[in-house]
Amino acid sequence: MSAGIYIHIPFCKSRCSYCDFATDIIQDEESVGRYTSAVVSEIEQSAHATSQVNSIYFGGGTPSLLSVAQLKRIADEIDSVFKIDPDIEFTVEMNPATVTPEKLDGFRDAGVNRASFGVQTFDETALKLLARGHDAGDARQTYRMLRDTGFSNISFDMIAGLPNQTLENWERNLDEALEMNPEHLSLYVLEIHQGTPLAEQIRTRRQPLPDEDLAGEMYSLMQEKLNKAGYVQYEISNFAKPGFEARHNNKYWKMEPVFGFGVSAHSFDGVNRRWANYRDTNQYVTAIETGQTSVATYETLEDKQLAGEFAFLNLRLIDGLNLGVYESRFGHSLIDAYKPELENLEKLDLIAISGNSVVLTRKGMLFSNEVFEVFV
Template sequence: MAGLYIHIPFCASKCIYCDFYSLAGSSHDTGQYVDALVAELKLRHRELAEPLRTLYVGGGTPSLLPLGQFARLVDAVGRVAPLDSVEEFTVEVNPDDVTAGYIAGLKELGVNRISMGVQSFDDRDLRFINRRHTARQALEAVRAIRQAGVHNVSIDLIYGIPGQTLDSWSRTVDQAVALGVEHISAYSLMYEQGTRLWVMRQTGKVAEVDDDTCVAMYDLLVSRLHLAGYGHYEISNFALPGYCSRHNSSYWDLTPYLGLGPAAHSYDGHVRRYNPPRLKSYLHNLHEGKCVFVTESETDWQRYDEYVMLRLRTAAGLCVDDMKARFEPRFVAYFLGKVQPLLGTSIVGDGTRYRIPESRIMVADAITTELMWDTPD
């Protein structure tokens, strides 16, 4: 089964931490952009060699698109890939864009999952990171989504925000649990080069939250969500039973997917492609009937590194039989040799499956590095 990702790169304003490809402001021609997306889909739909299982519209801020333009997109998808096989259709929204009418319109188009960037239920945090909404608007948005009849809601949260305390983070987690949303993604604030936040740190205008506090925030998150019945199925993702993100899970288990729009990535099971993050070039080329993707070349060992990294992000871990089906015996032997010294301390496994225990998740990157290929191919 395959996935389809559609990128909407427009935002009303830019958050200080965001390094995703997005363009802030209100002057963008979203209609022209939807034309280009439809044109790209017509040119590339044969890359969807398997039935479409998941559809995800992300950004940017997809909720800036009028419902009529969403309808054009869905109609275009349906013309090249039957939508009756789609199990999960997600749209990302901002709380301040949400109305029950807008969500009901999305639901009529087949959307059955809403992912909302809340980030915090503390207004001080929200002002600092330059979010457009307030905590009250986030609460009202969840109620509006429920009122519209969508009962698969995911929210994003961020911890490690400068000025955020363990107590204020605790209140945010408790509020998320009280809402009863089906899925929660929680991320440590990252200082990505080129973002306003990175510049603020470099110029001494802000200091990072210390590691011990971030670890305490993560531990609090995990324990509270466990008590509330959420499964911790990936480093940053928690879900009530039956509500794991099927689309995002496809990235971690290497399911083929097609990505449309500037900065979107695709994977057909063997080859990775990406569209350069340049809107003007994207619009021009698609108007001329030309694809814009670039093909990425990967060595077998790069594929091995990626596979190990992705699988060990998940609670399911890495299945040796699956690895044997994807790689030559030398890769499996290499992995088994590298994992042996880590057993009992950083890795748990029984010879058939290996995973990073929850108690070591905060140092997962360091553990995974120990398993990477360290000799030139």
């Protein structure tokens, strides 16, 4: 089974109001260079060297803030340590107004063939609320730049359920995204994470709490419009033109091996071991530079936990959970292990059991967390 490689680049021009990822405001080129060297060293020392790899994903943060030389240095190290499939999917997250045609040409020369484009919204008021650091014009210009430099696999990230967002506003956002015709869309309903500026604004009533019922209507509208436009929904939040499903993201949902490098990067060996690096950038870099481990947490998963995670992660997929695959992997029947819980979920019209599969219903997609709690 081929693995995926995840590289975390924490640097951002500004911190988005809703974000709780491990990020740092970019200070100077020296700190970025030092971080790049640490990531290269961590890859060089990987215990999983020579593993077959068919997806590489640079996430963040804002990986598109890297220079071409910095990105290429990391990519070259990956290529020297791992066995890279000829048809590798190589994705870099890119934010509007963080790239130039010259940089995009350089990224493509380094092997990048997929752009995950952080649009989030085309509404100027919402962009200011989210502290995105770009405007809608920047998003349109950067998208044209991606096409002009030859990117033929582009994914949009967009968020529904923002404070004060109306159904009409969300529809306008969807219409503009569809007019631009990306190959893939990841469309998320806003989640409020404690400790973020947006959570504090809501707590102090400077912003209203998002309307969950309205967010449900937005989700249904999103499904309807994208299906009509020829996109296939293959996961709760992800839609793609046929053949453009995100290979790397599928690895997480199918519990395939992913090896992460960089601050806060998480890894899973595809069997039962999971580990994560330090969340603080300085702590991570110092550990690498002084020859110490950058791993902050390490766990071996028990069979029950593995089986539960496999069940709810596969249920995120539109194809659902294959009961035969589950039984082959874990040695027992899911139906027998969760009989009363599954009967109750079926009665509530949250899941459907048909033949050899368990899938979320349309209602179950809206209330997926209630379904997943059964398996946690």
